[in-house]
Structures are given as C-alpha cells and as structure tokens.
Amino acid sequence: xxxxxxxxxxGVTGGIAIYKVVHLASRxxxxxxxxxxxxxxAATRFVAPMTFQAVTQRAVYxxxxxxxxxxxxxxxxxxxxxxxxxxxxxxxxxxxTIARLAHGLADDLxxxxxxxxxxxxxxxxxxxxxxxxxxxxxxxxxxxxDRGVTFVGPVAGHLASGAKGVGRxxxxxxxxxxxxxxxxxxxxxxxxxxVITAGGTREPIDPVRYIGNRSSGKMGVALAQAAxxxxxxxxxxxxxxxxxxxxxxxxxxxxxxxxxxxxTMAILPETDxxxxxxxxxxxxxxEPAADKVKKEEAQELVIRLVRTPDILAEVGRxxxxxxxxxxxxxxxxxxxxxxxxxxxxxxxxNLDMVVANDISAPDAGFAVDTNRVxxxxxxxxxxxxxxxxxxxxxxxxxxxxxxxxxxxxGMDDG
Ligand code: PMT
Numbered sequence: 001x002x003x004x005x006x007x008x009x010x011g012v013t014g015g016i017a018i019y020k021v022v023h024l025a026s027r028x029x030x031x032x033x034x035x036x037x038x039x040x041x042a043a044t045r046f047v048a049p050m051t052f053q054a055v056t057q058r059a060v061y062x063x064x065x066x067x068x069x070x071x072x073x074x075x076x077x078x079x080x081x082x083x084x085x086x087x088x089x090x091x092x093x094x095x096x097t098i099a100r101l102a103h104g105l106a107d108d109l110x111x112x113x114x115x116x117x118x119x120x121x122x123x124x125x126x127x128x129x130x131x132x133x134x135x136x137x138x139x140x141x142x143x144x145x146d147r148g149v150t151f152v153g154p155v156a157g158h159l160a161s162g163a164k165g166v167g168r169x170x171x172x173x174x175x176x177x178x179x180x181x182x183x184x185x186x187x188x189x190x191x192x193x194x195v196i197t198a199g200g201t202r203e204p205i206d207p208v209r210y211i212g213n214r215s216s217g218k219m220g221v222a223l224a225q226a227a228x229x230x231x232x233x234x235x236x237x238x239x240x241x242x243x244x245x246x247x248x249x250x251x252x253x254x255x256x257x258x259x260x261x262x263x264t265m266a267i268l269p270e271t272d273x274x275x276x277x278x279x280x281x282x283x284x285x286x287e288p289a290a291d292k293v294k295k296e297e298a299q300e301l302v303i304r305l306v307r308t309p310d311i312l313a314e315v316g317r318x319x320x321x322x323x324x325x326x327x328x329x330x331x332x333x334x335x336x337x338x339x340x341x342x343x344x345x346x347x348x349x350n351l352d353m354v355v356a357n358d359i360s361a362p363d364a365g366f367a368v369d370t371n372r373v374x375x376x377x378x379x380x381x382x383x384x385x386x387x388x389x390x391x392x393x394x395x396x397x398x399x400x401x402x403x404x405x406x407x408x409x410g411m412d413d414g
Pocket of ligand 1: 197199200214215216217218219220257276277278279280281282308309310311312313329330331332333334345357359365366367368
C-alpha cells in the first residue's frame, strides 16, 4: 500500500546482480509504484533496456541526450527525473558508481540525475569482496552515509568470480523492505516509538524440553512492518519466530513469559504505542529440572505449573501512573465466546482496542497467512472485518492506532 502512486527512480549499474533487479523493478511496479529506470552504459551489457521497459511499462533512460517521452521534450531528462522522484534506488551499485556518487561526478545520465535528486537515496552495493573492503570504497561509503544515504548490504555469499565473501547484493525482498521504510519515514507515526510483542513463548521443563504454542510470529511481524511504514521507530519483543525480523525494526529476543515481561516493562516509559500480538504462556513449570528428565526414572511425569505475569494487564495498570503508553492494543485468541471474552480483556487490562481472532477457523489465527478478526474499542460496537491477509490486518490496525493516538492527545490538549 505504501508503494501506491509513489515515483521511484531506479538506477541500475553494471553488475551480474542486475538479474535480481529486474525482479525488484517488477515487484515495485506490481506494488503500485511508478518506476523509472536509468541504466549506465555498462548495465546495458548485462541486460537490455527493453527488459526493464517490459516489467515497468515505462521508458528506460540510458543516453543523457535522450528527450523524455510524452511530448515533454522541452524538459531536460535528468532534471525532470530527479525532481519528480520520491525515492532513488541504486541497485546493483558498483564500486565505480559509488565512487562517482561520493565525489559528485556527472559524466553520465545516472550520476547527473544523482546531483539533482533531493529524494532519499537507497544503495544496494554488489562487488567482489576485496573491492568492497578496500579503503577507497569504504571511505566513499562513509561520505555517502554522512550525507544521509541508506545502504542495504552487501552480504556474504557466492560472488561472480566464484569466490565466497562479503560483496553479494541483498535479495530484492530486502531492498523492497528498505524502500518501504524510507518512503514512509515522514508518515503519521514519525517520531513515535511503537513496541510490539510477537511469537510464542517457551517455558522450560528441563534443558531440552519446553511448553510452547503454535504462534509463528507472522501477525506481530506484519504489524512491525506496517508501523515502520508509517514512520514509527519500532521495537519487536519476540519469542521464537518462523519469519524474519523486518528491515529497520529493532528486535529484542525474549524466550519466556517472564523475559518478555521484563523486556516490555524496561521500555515502557519511552513507549507511545504498545501492541500485544504475542501468544504468551499463561502457565510455566514451577521448578524446571536442572538436568534432562530421564524416562527410565518414572512411569509418569507430573509437572506443577504456576501462573506467569500478565504483561498487558501490568501495562494497563502502569499506564495510569506513567501516562504511557498513550495507546495499548491487545489481541484475543479464542475458540468460543470470542466477543464476550475479548470485551472482558478490553476492560480488565485497560486497553484501547482488542483485535479478536477466532482461532478455531482454519483460515485465521496461528501460523496461517490470513486472519479474520473483530475489532473492539471502548464505547463502540464490535466491528467484524472480512478475511484479510495478515499484512492487510496489520495495515488497518495501524490506521486505527493513528486515530486512537490523535484522539488521546486531542483529549490531553483539550
Ligand atoms: O503468530 P501467528 O502465527 O501469526 O498467530 C497470531 C496470533 C494468533 C498469535 C495473534 O494474532 C494473537 O491472537 N495473539 C494473542 C494470543 C493470546 O495469547 O491471546 P490471549 O487471549 O491469551 O491473550 C490476550 C492478550 O494478552 C494478548 O494480547 C496477549 O499478548 C496478552 N497476554 C497474555 C498472557 C500473558 N501472560 N501476558 C499477556 O500480555
């Protein structure tokens, strides 16, 4: 959604990783962005401009003297392209291009555009590891970073030479993530700290066994992405996850309910919005065994369980004194009486909103990519949402959070 209607200038330079950038251009276009590709002469030796033209459905620029299409011949291509961009991505970026950008050369269309482009820059380098490690390249990267340029990668892996090392361009997915974050950085949550708990917890029985649950962390991670895309400074406090932590999100690992409780309380005074999407264990073994429990020693095993701290309930209590978090959102995962239990949580835990999911439905709740939720807010009727992807649920939840934040602060001002 963040890509919808955005103008992205994609500078492509001569490296073998260019084949991945065709996929990137296609993904950005499918996401609703208008992608204008500018290629260096060297880049055209790897892939023909026609390839990018086909995936973006737009003219591709190589020659600085080429007039721009649509009858706008009077405008100079590099000024027009640079001025209209919301984001300037350079991928793959060779050592040569990075050097030319750092020193302000303007000897081809791409470098000329760079000099006129005030949009945020995102660079995905790709080169041999010794070129990347060279003092000259590192100094050039430092110059660009000092000017506020964002770099993604390079990472370690197989290189064009057949060697292994750091120099490989990151995957298009990661460039997409960084692009989304940069496009959203002045969004309605800019300057706000949003803390999200995600994934399940593991309560140890002995050093090898634990009591856990089926949470994959997908819902919490989707919320983290959506908050980041609105400009928030996001901290993800998470147990084991089956999906990666999104780019630009600060992760803090908390394996047990107690660890998640401590991590959440520690950050509470600096938190504007807290969303509890984690499936936190309500009970833990009272006395985890120090050594592995041996089956030969008993015919049955009885484990005494004790309650874990209720993180959200404590947040709800403390916010009364702290005045923070300004907005607190909980989830409710139920197999029956969904709305009644969710209403109870809304009030008992002093929440602003509950996202209730009926986890008995096969297309909602744990591990799947979709969710069917009902939204509960104070003094409002429950609002059932249709079946949506977890990404869509997350975007809509964050839109509600923006409204709640404005309402809370409006009340404070008044
Ligand atoms: O991770 P996925 O596979 O994507 O699945 C998503 C999900 C189903 C885990 C998620 O959408 C969800 O519903 N999470 C909350 C699950 C849950 O534990 O619900 P609950 O009804 O037991 O808890 C209510 C709220 O209190 C939750 O916000 C929970 O994070 C919080 N809680 C619960 C227990 C506890 N000790 N501390 C808490 O803070």
